Amino acid sequence: MEFRTNGSVIREVLSLEGSRVLDIGSGDGSLVRYLTRHGARATGLECGAAQLEKAHSYATEGDEDYVEGVGQDMPFDDASFDTAIFSNSLHHIPEQHMMAALGEAARVIKPDGTVYVAEPIAAGSGFEVHAPIDDETIVRAKAYEAIGKIADGGLREEREISFHTVYHYTDFDELKDDTIRIDPTRRELIATMEDELRARFTRLGVPDEKGMRFDQPMRVNVLRKV
Numbered sequence: 001m002e003f004r005t006n007g008s009v010i011r012e013v014l015s016l017e018g019s020r021v022l023d024i025g026s027g028d029g030s031l032v033r034y035l036t037r038h039g040a041r042a043t044g045l046e047c048g049a050a051q052l053e054k055a056h057s058y059a060t061e062g063d064e065d066y067v068e069g070v071g072q073d074m075p076f077d078d079a080s081f082d083t084a085i086f087s088n089s090l091h092h093i094p095e096q097h098m099m100a101a102l103g104e105a106a107r108v109i110k111p112d113g114t115v116y117v118a119e120p121i122a123a124g125s126g127f128e129v130h131a132p133i134d135d136e137t138i139v140r141a142k143a144y145e146a147i148g149k150i151a152d153g154g155l156r157e158e159r160e161i162s163f164h165t166v167y168h169y170t171d172f173d174e175l176k177d178d179t180i181r182i183d184p185t186r187r188e189l190i191a192t193m194e195d196e197l198r199a200r201f202t203r204l205g206v207p208d209e210k211g212m213r214f215d216q217p218m219r220v221n222v223l224r225k226v
Contacts, residue, residue: 001217004163006087006118007034013161013222014116016040019082022108024071024101025089027182029055029064036061043081045069050181071101079110086117091136091143092182098146103153106225115155115223119143125204126167126216132193132200133179133186147221155223162219170211172201 014021017039023031026044028051035042044066046052055066069075071086071093084105093101105115120127122137130136150157169175176197180187190197205212 001162001164004165004218006031006165006218009118009161009163009218009220010035010085010116011038013159013220014083014114020080022076022081022084022105024074024084024086024105025092026055026066027051027089029058029066031085031087032064032066033058033061036064043067045071045074048182050184054181070097072097072104073100074104074108076108078107079113080108081113082110083114083116084109086115086119088118088120090117090119090146091139093143095139095142098143099149099153102146102150102155102223106154106223109225111225113225115225117143117147117221117223119219119221121162121217121219124164124215124217125206126214129175129197129200129204129214130179132196133189134183144219147223150223154226156226158222158224160219160221162217164215164217166213166215168208168210168213169201169205172198174211175201 016035019040021035021040021042023042023044026032026046029044032042032044042064044055046066047070052066052068067075090098119140122140176190205214
């Protein structure tokens with residue numbers, strides 16, 4: 001499987017310059033800022049208060065903004081965006097709402113617009129290091145199943161791209177803080193198994209100049225509004 005960065009795949013598939021782009025489940029805003037740096041007019045949709053606070057803590061790259069809300073009930077008018085992105089976020093939407101979220105993405109993009117869905121595959125050291133906290137094997141499979149049903153939601157699939165990427169944590173505390181910020185209910189669980197998690201972090205990660213590196217196979221599905 002070819003090594004790619006998430007950003008390089010986005011730039012290959014999407015025309016960002018001047019485009020109105022929605023990042024659904026925008027987390028700490030890293031992708032929103034990336035999109036803005038590459039010419040998009042980007043909006044992040046995020047339901048987590050801690051994640052929104054983190055996103056607002058960074059200096060802006062341009063005119064990007066953030067809106068609180070959920071993917072299955074978006075607070076946007078029809079045809080507001082050229083592109084909607086789910087980046088590692090569709091599987092975080094409750095299974096019973098995944099199809100609704102894809103339908104909402106179709107609603108808020110313009111005719112012939114694009115829905116770009118990037119999902120991590122349940123494999124690799126990036127998956128394994130988090131598995132004791134939250135084994136996402138099933139929800140990631142359910143997200144892929146939902147994508148397979150998109151014809152019911154006014155979308156058609158144009159292409160599927162598989163690639164291998166990596167991500168980094170400077171140290172175990174960064175992994176812990178990120179994991180809790182994404183889902184604060186994990187705090188108590190992490191406290192009960194912190195020694196085990198630290199050991200997995202050391203065993204599975206590869207030290208490099210950025211800290212500890214973890215590999216993650218990815219799948220991107222590019223969907224077109226019909």
